[in-house]
Amino acid sequence: MKKYNVAVVGATGVVGRKMLQILKEKNIPIENLYPMASKRSAGKTIEFGGREWVVEELTDKSFEKDIDFAIFSAGGETSKRFAPVAAKCGVTVIDNSSAWRMDENVPLVVPEINGDEALKNQGIIANPNCSTIQAVMALKPIYDKFGLKRIIYSTYQAVSGSGRGGILDLENGVKGEENTFYPKPIAYNVLPHIDSFLENGYTKEEMKMINETRKILGDQSIRITATTVRVPVFYSHSESINIETNEPFEIEDIKNLYVDCPGVVLMDDPENNVYPTPKLTCDTDEVYVGRIRRDFSTENGLNMWVVADNLRKGAATNAVQIAEYLINKGYFDK
């Protein structure tokens, strides 16, 4: 069996470590691992597959070796600067940042939805925003069967989506210490503020959900709005999603869409307290859907509640699934 040479850029970060964990869990056959990071982390060692690998500093020379694919998870600036360098060296980049997602030459891929797009890459494949991945996983079956006219997202996002700074702010906050990462305390608080604000009053995170949903579903006609909110939860994002479909449906039809739906689990028996929560879904790779009910305030309206581990399906799992998809299609055999 062919083994792959894999770089993980940002290997020492919260998502980078999760990438390594999931590469391991999914038994991706790895010949050589190249953990890369900023100068600060260079020289550290990382255990993987029974060996120690030394973290090297990311430079323009880093990709001048035989690497099949590189998973980038070191922030937008690093990706903007180094993903094209890697691509030029013939390395297939799977980029977890927002830097390339809306570039028309870069496929934005959720393997269960549009895996084939990954094959059309020109060197860079973008991994979507965490909140968007779980939303489109839940919405895609509805889109295919009934069409989507409008989506209104309100999110409840975990601090791990901000990396270590967010996690520390919550850990320290419950001990009564001051916030040093977020602009306001996150312990026992909620912040309607994820990523920076734009001139139109939306945050970048909100615009990511709007634009990326359309790109992944491949339909610019879907009308979408979003309010994204940070909550004092460590892992797993939750979303209150209100939609209008194009075609009429029965609630049972919607629920049935999630029977045998790869990557999505229906968890919807509220009378027995069965609905997804962050604690229940954390450390799993699936997207969980519950609280499915008709929105009587409009024609073809529906409310749903969608929860998934933001570091797994929302980031690392999806990125590794993209690599897996390419491997299974023999993409690196060429």
Add this chain to the structure above:
Amino acid sequence: MKKYNVAVVGATGVVGRKMLQILKEKNIPIENLYPMASKRSAGKTIEFGGREWVVEELTDKSFEKDIDFAIFSAGGETSKRFAPVAAKCGVTVIDNSSAWRMDENVPLVVPEINGDEALKNQGIIANPNCSTIQAVMALKPIYDKFGLKRIIYSTYQAVSGSGRGGILDLENGVKGEENTFYPKPIAYNVLPHIDSFLENGYTKEEMKMINETRKILGDQSIRITATTVRVPVFYSHSESINIETNEPFEIEDIKNLYVDCPGVVLMDDPENNVYPTPKLTCDTDEVYVGRIRRDFSTENGLNMWVVADNLRKGAATNAVQIAEYLINKGYFDK
């Protein structure tokens, strides 16, 4: 100056204590205080206005004395049973439970919005649901100026809304102890479950928001849906509110509605991190509005973020304001 004889039913509960605190803060002139509670709490003493008052057990005889008004905050069952008893004795009941809110003979009152309804009571006046009060406070100026076609609520509600059990579950949960009150852990978790589930898949809390909003605004034509969610916050509820108005508006017009709007504070300068959060708004009597921005996904669409202290304007402050309104109108002078 006339002084009033006031009963507080459920005086030892989380909201009951807040009622007493706000009666004090607002300098409601009280001659005699009658704290009432279940047998379990009877005999305890409560300090109020420089005197000690003994908590008496609530019975059918409790209101056979000279009482001007009684604030009930001891749950729906107690209100259903004893509010009519009090009313029959000539006591004006201000009821904080959901028992009487949708009764067509019971006014549902937010003084800034429909205070005059309180004067038409037949013995019982209902204090609305906490999430509903702050929502209608924010929506009323928009309703008056541009009309409301549709409202989509997604809430982020504090544990104090559940009383002491909710507060303890969160306090103990962050220490690693198990939940004993909520059906699932609330520490570092969010639960799309407030009050019990109905056959249509909605919770009672969600239906309260839908039905009470229409009743307070006096308009059954407004189309409304809601998803209500408990978050690990002690005090203050937050709400992501998406609306469609009947008439077109400019964003500046909306913001200007909150200049000199009694009880509502505009807190909306996101580029300088100015937006309401639970921590900022807790222990104040105002409703805070921020993140006002156009929803481009529909005609006349708007997103907003509304936060208020659920025990104050969401419960005790509003109830005491109803009493204050009646006092100022000379209602008890007859």
